[in-house]
Each structure stands twice: as structure tokens, then as C-alpha cells.
Ligand code: HEM
């Protein structure tokens with residue numbers, strides 16, 4: 332049945348070559364943990380992607396109950412965690428995933444660094460990777476404020492002070508982030524929410540696209 | 556190509572006009588959104604009202620912790636928020652009202668809270684220290700003195716305004 336459906340579509344749209352370009356390629360022996368167990372270090376990139384997918388999915392579902400408003404944000408998180416079916420799990424996935432994704436991206440970066448995989452011709456992909464890392468830190472920073480509890484509030488306060496300490500543009504940078512020169516409040520939460528669920532994910536998708544296209548073009552780096 | 560009059564070819568003409576029109580449309584599309592996003596920079600800082608805090612004759616040489624309420628307008632959300640000041644007279648008899656916000660990374664400092672640092676403001680976050688006048692002590696994390704509130708005294712009453720940096724003062 333599914334096969335027929337596929338053939339029906341393929342006959343009209345010739346999707347097999349597209350599918351083959353994306354997914355059908357050999358895994359070289361030196362990156363396959365079944366051959367050399369030490370090749371597990373090649374998994375960290377994929378694991379980063381996997382956890383990122385978890386973040387995106389769990390985050391999308393969190394927005395069904397979460398409201399970015401200083402009066403209700405905390406209550407909405409409390410409600411979704413304690414009253415909504417599986418709320419504890421969905422929030423837990425997003426909460427712990429946010430830390431795990433940083434660990435994975437870090438391990439992946441270590442592998443690329445110590446294998447020298449960033450060298451010519453892959454310099455640009457290193458640059459994209461660093462940008463991905465910054466976007467990820469930005470997601471962590473903006474997401475952390477959203478529950479609007481004391482920890483969130485003061486962590487953001489400190490984060491904004493760090494931004495303010497940048498020479499010359501620090502003051503404007505802080506105002507731009509917080510939405511106000513002095514207050515960390517209603518406008519800050521609304522902004523952080525917008526940045527967290529729209530702006531940074533958009534940047535994340537664009538960069539991940541570039542990252543993966545480059546990998547397909549250049550292939551995985553050779554054995555040491 | 557090397558015509559006497561450097562004529563613009565049909566292709567060049569189309570390239571220029573289409574890029575120009577396209578660029579203009581792009582800019583017209585993006586400009587409102589940029590303004591929208593940077594509005595907090597365009598609004599600038601608001602003036603704060605002076606608020607009554609204490610009577611002048613209650614001010615001592617020892618810093619006293621005073622809290623007071625100010626009206627705060629945060630976009631569409633209006634509220635009263637607590638402010639804290641350490642108020643005292645310095646050696647010259649001048650009134651000083653210091654903000655408790657650490658100039659390192661914004662934790663809250665306390666007066667005379669550590670035995671080993673008596674008569675100092677101390678920040679528990681990274682052991683930041685300030686002398687009695689709120690001047691940061693060298694080799695501790697803070698980079699500038701505690702901010703001081705603008706103040707005025709009317710009819711023997713102390714009013715505080717905005718806490719300002721004293722770096723240039
Ligand atoms: C790699 C991507 C992401 C990272 C690292 C990340 C990180 C975080 C962090 C650290 C929190 C605070 C969680 C807590 O304190 O329990 C948070 C909250 C939140 N995030 Fe994300 N996030 C990501 C992607 C997304 C996406 C794509 C969406 C929505 C489309 C989203 C929606 C939310 C919402 C609604 C909250 C508030 C609910 C809560 O605090 O439990 N996130 N995020």
C-alpha cells in the first residue's frame with residue numbers, strides 16, 4: 332500500500348534522486364563504530380542534531396500552554412507542569428535537553444578540533460559551527476528567562492549586566508535586549524520569548540542547512 | 556565595448572534599474588520592522604520623580620538601609636516597585652544615598668555584614684568590596700563606585716531620584 336503510494340508519487344515527480352541525494356550514501360568504515368569502536372566520537376554531531384530536534388518539538392508543544400506575560404508566565408509554567416497530561420515530561424525534555432545539547436555540541440567541537448577536521452577545505456564549516464554554538468547559547472539565555480521565577484529573573488539581570496559591560500555599545504546593547512534602559516520586565520519577557528521561539532530558531536535552521544549541505548558536498552574528513 | 560561614449564547597454568540598464576527598484580522595495584519592507592525592534596533605543600531614558608524617603612534629621616553618619624516605593628511604567632504594565640538606598644552623611648557632612656546594586660554584575664551589597672571587612676559594603680557574589688563612601692576597593696571585582704541617588708532636601712525632608720554612576724564625578 333505504502334509502496335504503491337510511493338511509486339505513484341515517484342512516477343509523477345521523480346523524487347527518488349532527491350531522496351538519494353539526501354540520505355543514500357555510504358558510511359565510510361573509519362566513522363562506523365561497528366568497525367572501530369573508537370569511531371563513536373563521530374556520533375556527537377548527529378546527537379547534537381537529535382537533541383536539537385527534541386528541543387524544537389518539545390518547545391513547540393510548550394507554547395500551547397506557555398504565555399510570555401509577567402503576570403501569568405510563572406503560573407502557566409506551573410500549570411503545564413503539574414496539571415497537563417505528561418506536562419512534567421514535556422517540560423523536563425526541554426529543560427534537560429537544553430543542557431544536554433550544549434554538552435553534545437561541545438563534544439562534537441572537541442572531536443572536530445582534535446582530529447583537525449576543520450582544516451582546508453572545511454574551514455567555512457567550522458565558522459558555521461561556531462555561529463551555531465552562539466545561536467545555541469542565545470537560545471539557552473533567552474529560554475532561561477521564560478519561566479519568570481527568581482532564578483530566571485536574576486540570571487537574566489546578570490546576563491544583561493554582562494552585555495552592558497561591552498565597550499562603547501554595551502548600554503545600547505542592553506537596552507535593545509531588555510527592551511528598556513532600566514527595567515527587566517514585561518517588555519523584556521515578551522522580547523526574549525520572540526527571540527527564543529522565532530528569531531533564533533530561524534537562524535538555527537539556516538545555519539544547520541548550511542552546515543549539512545557543506546558536509547554532503549565535502550564528505551566526512553578522512554581517517555587520521 | 557570601448558565605444559567613444561561609454562554607452563550603457565540594454566543589459567546594464569536593466570540590471571541597474573532592477574537592482575535599484577528591488578533594493579528600494581526591500582528597504583521599504585524592512586525599515587518599519589527595524590524601527591519597531593529598536594524602539595527602546597529611540598524612546599531614551601525617562602526622568603524619575605523624586606520620592607520622599609526620610610526626614611533630614613534622621614540621617615546619621617552610619618549608613619541606614621531605607622526602602623521606598625517608586626511608580627514604574629514598564630510598557631503597558633504599571634506598578635509600584637521597591638527601591639533601596641543606604642543613606643548617611645559622609646565625613647564632610649554631605650548626604651550620600653548609595654544604591655545597593657553591585658557594579659560588578661548586579662548582585663545586592665550589604666553594609667558591614669562581614670566581620671573581616673568592617674565598615675565596608677560587601678557583595679557576597681564574588682567578594683566585591685567598597686569603602687564607606689561606596690568607592691570600590693582595588694583588586695576586588697567591582698569596576699566603579701556604587702551608584703548614588705540624586706537627592707534633594709525640602710522642608711527638612713529627603714527626597715531621592717535616580718541612582719547615577721559616579722565614574723566621571
Ligand atoms: C536548541 C534549541 C533550544 C534551546 C537550547 C532551548 C532552551 C530553553 C531553556 C533553557 C528554557 C528554560 C527551561 C526551564 O527553565 O525549565 C526554555 C524554555 C522554553 N522554550 Fe526553549 N529552547 C530551544 C528551542 C525552543 C523552540 C524551538 C521553542 C518553540 C518553538 C521553544 C519554546 C520554549 C518555551 C515556550 C519555553 C518556556 C517553558 C518553560 O520554561 O518550561 N524553545 N528553552
Ligand code: FES
Pocket residue numbers: 657658659660661662678679680681682683696697
Ligand atoms: S556581582 Fe558583586 S562582586 Fe560580582
